[in-house]
Amino acid sequence: MPLTTNLWEYVDADVRERGRRYFQHGAVRIADGDEEFVQAVVTGTHEYEVELQREEGAVAASCTCPYYADNVRMCKHIWATLLACEARGLLTGDGRDPSLLQPGEDPAFERAHAEGEDMFDDRRAWPALFAQSSRGVQYPARPQKAKRTATWKHCLSTLRRALGEEAQQRPEPWPPGREILYVVDAQRTLLDGGRHGLAMELFQRDRKRNGRWSKPRPARPSFEQVSQLPDAADRQVLTALEGTDQYYNKWSYGDHAAMQGRHWIHRALGEWLLPAMCRTGRCYWRPDNVETELLPLQWDEGEPWDFRLKVSPGQWGGPYVITGYLQRGEQTMPLSEPHLLLADAWVLYEDRVARLRDFDSFPWISLLRDQASVSVPAKEAPTLLAELFNMPQSPPLDLPDELKVEQxxxxxxxxxxxxxxxxxxxxxxxxxxxxxxxxxxxxxxxxxxxxxxxxxxxxxxxxxxxxxxxxxxxxxxxxxxxxxxxxxxxxxxxxxxxxxxxxNLPRAVRTLLQAGWRVEAEGKLYRQPGAFRIEVSSGIDWFELRGAVEFGDTVAKLPDLLAALKRGDTMVQLGDGSFGLLPEEWLKKYGLLVGLGNQQEDHLRFSKTQVGLLDAMLAS
Structure with missing residues (x-):
């Protein structure tokens, strides 16, 4: 009889359904298990540890998730693990079918005590002084007596006791002959859709007496153990991975906290982290969550692989076919070949991982990995081109001769x-x-x-x-x-x-026009000034000054410019209804003309006595 046959009534229906989906999507990883005991890691929003223990006709279950911790009720992670045990023939006990599902010890709490830790004995976690009663009434602090200097024997005794407590709390040193393995979880990355990056798991293996390696198993070294690792590359990599942990174990603190078993590596971090892991010679990948052999992985030092689209003509007037491929120099690779691709980050193929450049067009890769190609009727080729070039992003495009266009x-x-x-x-x-x-x-x-x-x-x-x-x-x-x-x-x-x-409009218009923009404000077109022309003519006792500023295909004459300047405007209305920006150099040079001379129809007239001032102004 299946393991869960008599246990379903202890778990709410909606919780069972969510747990079933977790199991079907491969979210359960059995870390250790036999007929009596199972330890698993279930991955959802975060990673949670589940422990199951057979106790005669009962199953004791516990989980580190908040739902179980707050309610002491069976959660979806426990149900998913039960289904995984059922599928793999674990937790069979003495052969009898269990009829009771009951809460067990929290695995994180149990592990902390097994390592000699007790959060209630950690005096660092308590405030140094409480001056408040249980009713919340504040009392004045008791006057302190003068401190008495401790004797040297008392000081050393206190230090000996404190150092002894620290030594008891310190986790075991990293065993000699144990190695860290870095494993890319391809299936978990695919299930996540690459939203969080590349799923990376930590494993460890030990050298046996016969010289062979033990079977790899999940590793969760403490932060203090990381500093003790003999390989400097491991210390650097794991220190960087510590920053990707979303939270520490809730029953641990400081250096005694254990690292998470799975990490998400984003592109920015992976630019140097992936090559560093591969250089250790202990980087692997696995295609699924079942116990398959770990496959070695090395870093490809070459140039990035570029994603390209290709439109091929059909035979005998048949439909055009859109396909995609990767290219690096003279090398090409079909999209069906890579084991894994991450958007604008990496491509995992054969036994190596290389950089990928997808030109922000990864949805094309997802589509063509799913259905290989897209067919387009030949008569709709013009529409196809319009659609391709109107895409928000597009990779390099290979077109047949009859569809090629000038770019x-x-x-x-x-x-x-x-x-x-x-x-x-x-x-x-x-x-x-x-x-x-x-x-x-x-x-x-x-x-x-x-x-x-x-x-x-x-x-x-x-x-x-x-x-x-x-x-x-x-x-x-x-x-x-x-x-x-x-x-x-x-x-x-x-x-x-x-x-x-x-x-802010006047200043904005002036700045934009000077930068060569076309500006239209409230239905009025504004123009940038061009060349300024000026000429002087004279009579017996007078001088006449004519001038104009070009604004594109129209001009503004000197009297109009001076009238605008007199009003304090920085714009002059032109004959076509548009507005011209008065040039700043002209304003500085000829601003004094506003109060001089007599304005005529298209010029200014000056008396003979003003010739000296006019001459100096024109010469400046």
């Missing part, structure tokens, strides 16, 4: 439109009077919104693709931040919307 790079010109908010939108703004801005880019006449999620611009009629310049677009967005714009975080559907306080 060009164009420097984008930023464009900004600023306008007041609509009445219905004011409720979404931090301040109702703030202006709204929209950023876009001009790529050779093609206007692309800043929030458009595409890597390129496909122009079917010209059979070309304009590659977007992501660094230039990011620099433009950074410049907007510098001049006072900020993103509207309160409306998630408008990721590209920018906000600006009205008082």
């Amino acid at each position: 060009v790079s164009v420097a984008p010109r930023p464009q900004l439109r600023v306008h007041p908010p609509k009445e219905d939108d004011r409720m979404w703004l931090p301040y109702p009077e703030w202006l709204r801005g929209t950023l876009s880019f001009d790529y050779d006449g093609v206007i692309v919104s800043q929030d458009r999620k595409s890597r390129a611009i496909y122009q079917a009629e010209r059979r070309r693709v304009i590659l977007r310049d992501a660094p230039a677009e990011q620099a433009a967005l950074a410049l907007l931040t510098q001049v006072g714009f900020r993103q509207n975080r309160q409306r998630r559907e408008d990721d590209g919307e920018l906000l600006l306080a009205p008082r």
Whole structure:
């Protein structure tokens, strides 16, 4: 009869269902087990230890998870372990079917006491002084007597007792002949979807008297034991792995705490950690959680493998086929060959692990590893190209001759439109009077919104693709931040919307125009000034000054410029309705002309007595 037949009534139905799913997904790893005792590690959000003990017709079960600790009730981890024992023929006892499932000793608590630890005897864990009664009433501290200097014998006696307690609490030293093994858990990494990185487990093995190695078993050295390891490489690697532990054992503290059995290695840490583990000669991988042979793993020192897409033509007008592959120099590898791939991190193949460059397109790898290829009808080839190039990210693409297009790079010109908010939108703004801005880019006449999620611009009629310049677009967005714009975080559907306080608009417009932007504010186009022309004519007793500033294909004449300057404006309205930015150098040089001369239709007239001042101004 199955082990769990008479035990199901001790576990809630929903807990049994969750435990069954854990078991089916391979979350249970049996660390040690026979017919009387089983120790397992169950991995969910965290790792938890489960211990099961046969006691005649009963099974005593315990788990280190909070659910069991707080409620002393059977948890999903215990049920998953029972199912694993049932599947592997463990915990059979004397052959009789158990009829009782009862709480056992907490494995972490039991282990701590077995090592001579008692958290209640650790005086470091208690406050040095309590001056508060049980009712919460604060009493004044008792006056302290003058301290009496202890004799040297008393000092040494106290030290001897303290050092003896420390020696009793210290864990056993690392046994000679024991080695640490670093094992990549491929199945656990796949089940996690690579969200937390690469699943790495610690194992240990001991040298037998006959010179052979013992069977590897899970290792959980204490932090103090790590410092005692004979190999400096192990000390460095395990010290780095300590930082990946999400929590310490709840019954341990300080150097006596044990490391977790599984660690998640992210790309940033793995850049040097994986090569370091491989250099020890004790790095392995295993494809699943069952007791399979550990397979050796070495670090590939070569260049990264690049992911590429390939579109192949069908035969006799058949559908196009999209496949993917890895390439490094002249080498290629089908996507079906690697044992494991992690997004923009690593590829595990044969007996080695190498770096992977996927160009932020790992979903393509997942798709093509799952179904090998994608077929596209030949008549839909133009649509296929548009879809491929409109992807937010895309790897290098191999196209057949009939589908090849010209790929060009164009420097984008930023464009900004600023306008007041609509009445219905004011409720979404931090301040109702703030202006709204929209950023876009001009790529050779093609206007692309800043929030458009595409890597390129496909122009079917010209059979070309304009590659977007992501660094230039990011620099433009950074410049907007510098001049006072900020993103509207309160409306998630408008990721590209920018906000600006009205008082910052003049400074922002000037800065952006000087940077070569096209700026339109409240329906008005603003122009950057160009060349400044000036000429002087004279009569018998007068001088006339004519001048103009070019703003693209239109000009502003001197009287209009001076009138704007007199009003205190930094902009001048042009004949086509747009606005021109008054050049700062011109303002500094000719600002004094505002109070001099008589303004005529298109020029200024000065008297003969003002010629000296005018001459000095023009010569400066």
